[in-house]
Structure formats: C-alpha cells, structure tokens
Amino acid sequence: MKAISSRENPLYKELKLLASSSQARRKAGRTLLDGVHLCEAYLQHGRLPLFCIVSEGSAVHPEAAAIVQRCEVAKVPCIVLPESLFHPLSQVEHGVGLLFVVDTPHLAVPENLTRSAVLLDNLQDPGNLGSILRSAAAAGIEDVFCSKTTVFAWSPKVLRAGMGAHFLLNIFDNVDLQLLVGSAHVPILATSSHAEKRIYDLDLKRPVAWLFGHEGQGVSQELLDLASCRVSIPHLGGVESLNVAASAAVCFFEQVRQKTA
Amino acid sequence: MKAISSRENPLYKELKLLASSSQARRKAGRTLLDGVHLCEAYLQHGRLPLFCIVSEGSAVHPEAAAIVQRCEVAKVPCIVLPESLFHPLSQVEHGVGLLFVVDTPHLAVPENLTRSAVLLDNLQDPGNLGSILRSAAAAGIEDVFCSKTTVFAWSPKVLRAGMGAHFLLNIFDNVDLQLLVGSAHVPILATSSHAEKRIYDLDLKRPVAWLFGHEGQGVSQELLDLASCRVSIPHLGGVESLNVAASAAVCFFEQVRQKTA
Known part of the structure; x- marks a missing residue:
C-alpha cells in the first residue's frame, strides 16, 4: 500500500477534483x-x-482491511491517506474512511426502446434520482435514460442514495429524450395528477x-405531447401531488x- | 410594515435561532x-x-406582496429585512424572500389507535420524512406518530419536502411508540424484505x-416484536430494499x- 501525504500530489489533486466537481467527473469519466x-x-x-483509497485510521478497520486486501490481491493500486487529506474527499460522516475510484460506464443509447425503462427529464435532486x-x-427495470439537464447519476450523492442500484442498471446519460420517445416501440407513460386514466x-x-420530470415543473410540454399516455395515481387526500421518487415507486x-399477480 | 435593520434586534435574534436550531424550535413551539x-x-x-417576514428585494414581488397584504389586513405583524439579514434565515436559494413564523401544533396523543396511521421510529432524513x-x-391518512428519536417534523427542511402536507395532518411528536402499538385497535404492519406475507x-x-424505521437499521426489534404483522413489498430485481419513503408510498x-377498486 502506497502512502500519499502531500496535497500537491497529482493523484490527490485528481481525487479532490472528482470529489468536488460534477463537471470534472463527467470529463474524466x-x-x-x-x-x-x-x-x-x-x-x-x-x-x-482503478484505485482503492483508505484513511490511516480506517486501514485497520476489519471491513475496510478486507476490501483493501481483495484489491491488493487483484493488483488494484491501494493508497493510504492521513485523515486531514481523506476528510475533504468524503461525504460520509462518522463512517469508515474508504473510497474507490471507478470508471463511469458510457453506454451507447439504443436506437429504439423495446423493453421497460425509466426516462428522466430535467430531474434535479440527487436524493430523488438515487431513490x-x-x-x-x-x-x-434495467434501463434508465437521463436527459442532459438531469443531475449526473454518477455523483457521490446520487450513488449514496442509490445504495448500489447503479451497478445493476444500464444508466444512459445525456440522452435526447425527444428522439428516444419519438422512436419508441413501447408505450411511454407520463404521470399527471390531471389525467383520467389511472395506473391501476x-x-x-x-x-x-x-417518464418523470423536474421536481417543480414536471415533464416538459414537448415530451408530454410525444408521450403515448398520461396516467394518474389516484389520491384520497387533499394533496394534489407526490414527491417524484415516491410517485415513481408507486x-x-x-x-x-x-x-x- | 415595520423594518428591522439591526442584527441585535431581539426578534431578529429569535428568528436566527429558529432558522438554525431544531432544539430552539422545539423549545419555542x-x-x-x-x-x-x-x-x-x-x-x-x-x-x-405570528409574523410575516419579507426581504427588501421581495417586498415588491407580486406573489409576496399579495401575501403581505393579506397578513396586514388580518393584523399580522409584517417585517421587512435587508437582504443581508434575510439571507441567513432562509434555505430557499434564488426564491422569493418570504417567511412566516408560526406556532407548531402540540397534539395530545390519543389513548388508542383506531384509524389508519403512520408510525415512524427513529427516521433520520428530513427529505424522507417530508416525502x-x-x-x-x-x-x-391523517395521523402520523413520530418517536422521540425521529427528526423533528417542523424543521424547515422537512416542511419544504412536505410541500404543505403538514397542514393537513395530525403530526404527533415525541411519541412512545411501544405504548401506542401495545394498545392499538388496528393492525400494525411493519415492512420487511424477509416477510412472507405480501402487501398485495x-x-x-x-x-x-x-410502521417504518431508521433508514439503515429499520424498525427497532422491540417494536417489530409488538407489530401485528410483517409484510413485504415483492421485488423483481437484484436489490433487496427500497428507500424508506419509496417503500411508504408503495x-x-x-x-x-x-x-x-
């Protein structure tokens, strides 16, 4: 295991950028x-x-040590950082100080939608996307298509909320949803509190x-016009809408x- | 409309406390x-x-001005603050600078559960509670019972995520859930990925x-033992659990x- 102790170390500088900038993550892949x-x-x-990073204090933690060992056996470079250098990289408070640097998959968008999928138009909240x-x-459901304006799926906050779901899904980024919806071979369903047709x-x-959209404004009108069907989740109370992640789960x-059944 | 321009103003000091401290909110009610x-x-x-607070820049905003006017007609004290004093009070970025100071209801817990309700044991995330x-x-569903260790329902983050749901619900705070569950006249259902009985x-x-619990650890064992029934949401994928707010929505x-039906 290699130790890095200088903030000027080029790899450490890259880690800081990956931790703080969504743009840097997209650019570096x-x-x-x-x-x-x-x-x-x-x-x-x-x-x-690509790298396994552990804080000095956590290197002796059994769970972290087991993961570091598996990485070393597989010839993955493992790096130990003093707490002062590790802390700015991590958003997990009071947790075990362990990080992986990984490649984000870049998947080619299929020409046609032929199986169940989720389409996300301008979704903003990392917690909602993760959920x-x-x-x-x-x-x-295996395929998720995110518009260019949707929060980046591979940001640390979305990854945390996703709890590992990322690794089971095909997440397509920067997708032209109008093009995709226009050529779809499956019905495109957009939820709307005003729709007459119930999901049931x-x-x-x-x-x-x-198809789900922005937390406040919903799906854009252009996409709504292209959708096959607007459907509603019937409500029994005095509130007219659900949180988008709650709506998606339903x-x-x-x-x-x-x-x- | 009264103007406050000093950080030393006693009402302003109270506002700062209410904005920053959950403990202060609970204490002040x-x-x-x-x-x-x-x-x-x-x-x-x-x-x-109790008070309507508006930032100088937003006092002329049509939506804010209409609300201020309704408050003034109803003899609610309205206060205008310079942006520098308003900013530390608000969590809404780029929004209209308007705040209400309101009493949080303190409801007596009923002796028995006799109608549909939600029980929350040690739930931690404000966004999840709001959702x-x-x-x-x-x-x-009209009644929500929160354990002492559950995040305070009347904190600004929970209120924001709740989008006004608070005003339609009876939210009981600091509830001894074991006592409530023990004397319930309705079935208490706890979701568990291992349960054989499906919600359907x-x-x-x-x-x-x-009954829902902590985001990581779920419902406490003591409460689970008291619940009438453990029920599962059937899954079709490789992920074993849902976000607690998604689970509740389902x-x-x-x-x-x-x-x-």
Missing part, C-alpha cells in the same frame, strides 16, 4: 464510491476499481417506459404487482 | 415557513402566522397502521388502490 457499502457492492458485481434508481432496480387500469404486464411497483 | 408556496398553503388552510408526510396526506395479499380496506397507495 470517473467517479468516487464513498464508504464500505458501495465499495463492497461494486466488488460483489464483479467489478474492480428512483434503487426502486427501478428493485422492480426489475393499465396493462403493465407488457413493457412500458415511465408506478414501478404497480407494474410488479401486476406481473406477480 | 415555533418554526419558520420558508418561501411563497408554504406560506400560501398555510393561509389556504385558514391559519395565520412520507406528503404521501400520507395524498393517500388520505392483505385486506387494506380496513384501517391499518404502517404501501399507502396499495391501500388507496384497494379502497378505490
């Missing part, structure tokens, strides 16, 4: 996995990081694509209910 | 509603704030109480589906 849970999930999915990815993975009245055993699991 | 949307929702529910309140209100196989047309809206 790399991101940081923060904490034992995410790093373990990454290894469990048969992938190896939607987690729900999609739990519901057996749809046949969701067949593949469908769910839709995905109505699909699961119908499929497993 | 007061909180801040941040932004036009929440303030409007509060007025729409027939309630009046759960919003989903409960949309699903027509339950009769949810009758009143039930949903449960609440399965209840709505059955009730509206």
Whole structure:
C-alpha cells in the first residue's frame, strides 16, 4: 500500500477534483464510491476499481482491511491517506474512511426502446434520482435514460442514495429524450395528477417506459405531447401531488404487482 | 410594515435561532415557513402566522406582496429585512424572500389507535420524512406518530419536502411508540424484505397502521416484536430494499388502490 501525504500530489489533486466537481467527473469519466457499502457492492458485481483509497485510521478497520486486501490481491493500486487529506474527499460522516475510484460506464443509447425503462427529464435532486434508481432496480427495470439537464447519476450523492442500484442498471446519460420517445416501440407513460386514466387500469404486464420530470415543473410540454399516455395515481387526500421518487415507486411497483399477480 | 435593520434586534435574534436550531424550535413551539408556496398553503388552510417576514428585494414581488397584504389586513405583524439579514434565515436559494413564523401544533396523543396511521421510529432524513408526510396526506391518512428519536417534523427542511402536507395532518411528536402499538385497535404492519406475507395479499380496506424505521437499521426489534404483522413489498430485481419513503408510498397507495377498486 502506497502512502500519499502531500496535497500537491497529482493523484490527490485528481481525487479532490472528482470529489468536488460534477463537471470534472463527467470529463474524466470517473467517479468516487464513498464508504464500505458501495465499495463492497461494486466488488460483489464483479467489478474492480482503478484505485482503492483508505484513511490511516480506517486501514485497520476489519471491513475496510478486507476490501483493501481483495484489491491488493487483484493488483488494484491501494493508497493510504492521513485523515486531514481523506476528510475533504468524503461525504460520509462518522463512517469508515474508504473510497474507490471507478470508471463511469458510457453506454451507447439504443436506437429504439423495446423493453421497460425509466426516462428522466430535467430531474434535479440527487436524493430523488438515487431513490428512483434503487426502486427501478428493485422492480426489475434495467434501463434508465437521463436527459442532459438531469443531475449526473454518477455523483457521490446520487450513488449514496442509490445504495448500489447503479451497478445493476444500464444508466444512459445525456440522452435526447425527444428522439428516444419519438422512436419508441413501447408505450411511454407520463404521470399527471390531471389525467383520467389511472395506473391501476393499465396493462403493465407488457413493457412500458415511465417518464418523470423536474421536481417543480414536471415533464416538459414537448415530451408530454410525444408521450403515448398520461396516467394518474389516484389520491384520497387533499394533496394534489407526490414527491417524484415516491410517485415513481408507486408506478414501478404497480407494474410488479401486476406481473406477480 | 415595520423594518428591522439591526442584527441585535431581539426578534431578529429569535428568528436566527429558529432558522438554525431544531432544539430552539422545539423549545419555542415555533418554526419558520420558508418561501411563497408554504406560506400560501398555510393561509389556504385558514391559519395565520405570528409574523410575516419579507426581504427588501421581495417586498415588491407580486406573489409576496399579495401575501403581505393579506397578513396586514388580518393584523399580522409584517417585517421587512435587508437582504443581508434575510439571507441567513432562509434555505430557499434564488426564491422569493418570504417567511412566516408560526406556532407548531402540540397534539395530545390519543389513548388508542383506531384509524389508519403512520408510525415512524427513529427516521433520520428530513427529505424522507417530508416525502412520507406528503404521501400520507395524498393517500388520505391523517395521523402520523413520530418517536422521540425521529427528526423533528417542523424543521424547515422537512416542511419544504412536505410541500404543505403538514397542514393537513395530525403530526404527533415525541411519541412512545411501544405504548401506542401495545394498545392499538388496528393492525400494525411493519415492512420487511424477509416477510412472507405480501402487501398485495392483505385486506387494506380496513384501517391499518404502517410502521417504518431508521433508514439503515429499520424498525427497532422491540417494536417489530409488538407489530401485528410483517409484510413485504415483492421485488423483481437484484436489490433487496427500497428507500424508506419509496417503500411508504408503495404501501399507502396499495391501500388507496384497494379502497378505490
């Protein structure tokens, strides 16, 4: 295990950039996995990081030590940092100080939508995106398409909220959703509190694509006009709308209910 | 409208405390509603704030001015602050600078649970709590019981995520959930990924109480042992669990589906 103790070290400078800048992560095609849970999930999915970074204090922690050992056996460069250098890289407070540097997958967008998917138009909140990815993975949906204006899926906050769902999904970035929706071979369903058709009245055993949008403004009008169907989640109370991640979970699991009925 | 320009003003000092400290909010029995949307929702529910606070720059904004005027007509003290004093009070960036100071309701816990409810044990994330309140209100559930260790429902972050759901619900704070569960007249349902009984196989047309817990550790063992039934949300993917707010939404809206079927 190599030690880095200078803030001027080029690799450390790269780590600082990856920790702080979404633009840097997109440009480098790399991101940081923060904490034992995410790093373990990454290894469990048969992938190896580019670097394994551990804080001095955590190097002796059994869970971290086991992961470092697995990395060393697999010839992954492992680096130990003093707490003062590790701290600015991590968003996990009071946790075990462990980070992976990993490549973010860059997937070519398929020409046509032919199976169940999630389409995200201008979604802003990292916690919402992480929750939607987690729900999609739990519901057996494999493909997620994010518009250019949607928060970057491989940012540390989204990764934390996703709890490892990223590694099970095909996440397509920077997607022209209008093009995708226009050529889709599956129904595109957009939720709207004003729609007459209820999600419970749809046949969701067949593949469908769910379209969700911005937390405040919803899906853009251009995309709504292209969608096959606007559907509603019936409400019983005095509130007119749900949080977008809650809404997505209700839709995905109505699909699961119908499929497993 | 009165102007305050000194940081040493006693009311301003109180506002700063309410903005920054959950403990101060609990002690004072007061909180801040941040932004036009929440303030409007509060007025729409027939309630009046103790104070209406507006930033100098926003006093001329049509939406803010309309709210200030409604407050002045109702003899609510209205206060204008320079941006430099307003900014530290608000968490809404780039928004209209408007705040209400309001009393937080302190409700006596009923002796028995007799209707549908949500019980929250040691829930930590403000965004999750806000989303759960919003989903409960949309699903027509009126009572929410929070354990002492659950994040304070009337904190600005929870209020923001709740989007006005707070004003439709009875939110009971500091509740001894073991006592409540022990004397409940409705089934207490705790979700668990290991449970054999699926939520879809339950009769949810009758009143039930949903029990959710800590984001990482779930519901405490003591409470789980007291619950009537452990139920699962069936999964189709490789992820074993959902975000707690996503999970709650799926449960609440399965209840709505059955009730509206």
